[in-house]
Amino acid sequence: MTYSIIARCPKTGRLGIGTTTFSIACGRRNESVRPTVGVSKSQAMYIRAHDPRALNLLEQGFLPKHVMDVQAANDADWDYRQTGIVDREGNAVAHTGAKVGKYCGHKVGPYYAAFGNGLAGPQVVEGIVSGFLSEPDAPFEYRLLMGVEGGQKAGGQATAGRYRPSRSAWLRVVNHLTFPEVDLRVDLHADPVGELRRLLDEFVRYRAYYEQQRLDPASAPAEEDFVAAL
Amino acid sequence: MTYSLLVRCPNSGRFGIAMASYSIAIGRLTDGIRANVGVSVSQGFPNPANNPLAMNLLAAGFTAAHTLNDLIVNDPRSDWRQVVVVDRTGAVAVKDGGKLRPWSGHMTGEAAVAAGDMLSGPAVLTAMLQAYASQPAAVLEDRLLLALEAGRDAGGEKGKTGPLRERSAAVVVCANDDYTEWDLRVDQHDGAIAELRRVHAEYQPHAAYYIERARNPHKAVPAMEFADTLKASRA
Numbered sequence: 001m002t003y004s005i006i007a008r009c010p011k012t013g014r015l016g017i018g019t020t021t022f023s024i025a026c027g028r029r030n031e032s033v034r035p036t037v038g039v040s041k042s043q044a045m046y047i048r049a050h051d052p053r054a055l056n057l058l059e060q061g062f063l064p065k066h067v068m069d070v071q072a073a074n075d076a077d078w079d080y081r082q083t084g085i086v087d088r089e090g091n092a093v094a095h096t097g098a099k100v101g102k103y104c105g106h107k108v109g110p111y112y113a114a115f116g117n118g119l120a121g122p123q124v125v126e127g128i129v130s131g132f133l134s135e136p137d138a139p140f141e142y143r144l145l146m147g148v149e150g151g152q153k154a155g156g157q158a159t160a161g162r163y164r165p166s167r168s169a170w171l172r173v174v175n176h177l178t179f180p181e182v183d184l185r186v187d188l189h190a191d192p193v194g195e196l197r198r199l200l201d202e203f204v205r206y207r208a209y210y211e212q213q214r215l216d217p218a219s220a221p222a223e224e225d226f227v228a229a230l
Numbered sequence: 231m232t233y234s235l236l237v238r239c240p241n242s243g244r245f246g247i248a249m250a251s252y253s254i255a256i257g258r259l260t261d262g263i264r265a266n267v268g269v270s271v272s273q274g275f276p277n278p279a280n281n282p283l284a285m286n287l288l289a290a291g292f293t294a295a296h297t298l299n300d301l302i303v304n305d306p307r308s309d310w311r312q313v314v315v316v317d318r319t320g321a322v323a324v325k326d327g328g329k330l331r332p333w334s335g336h337m338t339g340e341a342a343v344a345a346g347d348m349l350s351g352p353a354v355l356t357a358m359l360q361a362y363a364s365q366p367a368a369v370l371e372d373r374l375l376l377a378l379e380a381g382r383d384a385g386g387e388k389g390k391t392g393p394l395r396e397r398s399a400a401v402v403v404c405a406n407d408d409y410t411e412w413d414l415r416v417d418q419h420d421g422a423i424a425e426l427r428r429v430h431a432e433y434q435p436h437a438a439y440y441i442e443r444a445r446n447p448h449k450a451v452p453a454m455e456f457a458d459t460l461k462a463s464r465a
Contacts, residue, residue: 024433028413045447052408080447179278183258185415188429217275217310224389
């Protein structure tokens with residue numbers, strides 16, 4: 001019971017993930033995104049070691065299709081896993097095992113993959129994609145968020161017809177640098193997707209200031225003064 | 231404007247980092263942690279690029295002291311940083327940049343460093359180390375959270391016009407895997423450490439479940455069913 005959008009921004013080359021789930025602290029899966037390499041996100045009855053291995057293979061230069069084949073061959077319980085992989089060129093693949101919780105499914109586009117399980121129906125995957133594609137000129141981090149929001153608006157997660165609200169959400173975008181450009185988490189919240197949007201709007205106001213702390217601390221104002229001026 | 235505790239657990243060899251800050255989403259700086267390698271952070275006016283670099287240097291076999299020196303030499307603005315490095319032997323190295331805002335400093339314990347800037351005073355760090363040492367038999371994530379709470383209760387952060395309440399917090403632990411074992415964050419909240427305690431308590435009964443269902447998916451109880459059972463057992 002998770003749905004995700006992973007993508008490479010066709011304009012900036014940045015890589016990112018937006019995800020939400022019933023499980024607590026989905027953003028602890030920070031091994032799933034590697035700058036200038038790609039994104040591999042396994043979910044459903046996932047094994048955490050899958051994502052670092054996939055990224056190690058991508059880093060060697062293998063294509064996502066090959067990486068996915070290797071993962072399948074290395075896992076006796078592959079039918080229980082759902083995985084999406086996007087590489088630094090935007091090549092995308094996804095796998096939804098036959099034993100993953102219903103409804104489950106994925107949709108792969110030219111530079112993205114949307115996938116989920118424990119969903120209200122196929123309209124949720126469609127909702128992720130249409131949300132992600134709805135404003136192609138928006139900043140990449142907002143496009144990813146709109147993908148997650150689109151999935152939620154389309155019905156989100158449900159078991160046996162009963163709606164199951166998410167409890168955690170995560171947004172990470174990496175650029176050419178070695179550390180994330182955007183990395184925001186809601187670990188346990190009654191409305192994690194709404195809270196994630198609030199956090200992103202808030203973080204965007206701070207982003208240039210935090211870059212100033214890194215690159216030009218001598219001229220950076222005290223943070224309490226910066227906050228007071230907001 | 232951050233206080234942190236970085237440790238290598240002498241019992242298990244695990245690494246841990248706990249951070250709290252008036253800055254938002256401070257947990258984005260907790261990526262300098264790697265199993266069997268070490269843990270490091272650059273705070274004050276942070277340079278997040280230092281954290282992955284520190285991991286690469288420690289993984290190459292350099293000591294904490296050598297790694298710290300390389301980070302300082304490499305960063306033209308190192309005077310504004312507070313850099314902490316703990317290596318796989320438990321050796322620690324710390325530099326408090328000369329331009330950090332007061333009160334700033336660090337204290338060391340056994341394979342442990344408490345460090346911070348814009349604090350109400352050194353009592354914050356003393357309290358953190360004491361709380362960390364007070365329950366040597368507890369699991370590392372619990373000890374780290376206790377330390378954050380103690381730092382807050384000893385006065386926490388202070389700005390120009392008085393106390394600054396922490397708005398974000400994180401506790402991260404790495405064991406043997408190439409991913410973190412315990413990794414919880416609060417990115418913006420009026421009582422970030424109290425909120426982290428709430429998330430921590432809620433996550434705790436799920437931790438083993440998340441591992442077991444991956445190993446044994448054929449026997450796994452669905453997550454929602456598990457949550458329902460948990461809820462019923464508490465009622």
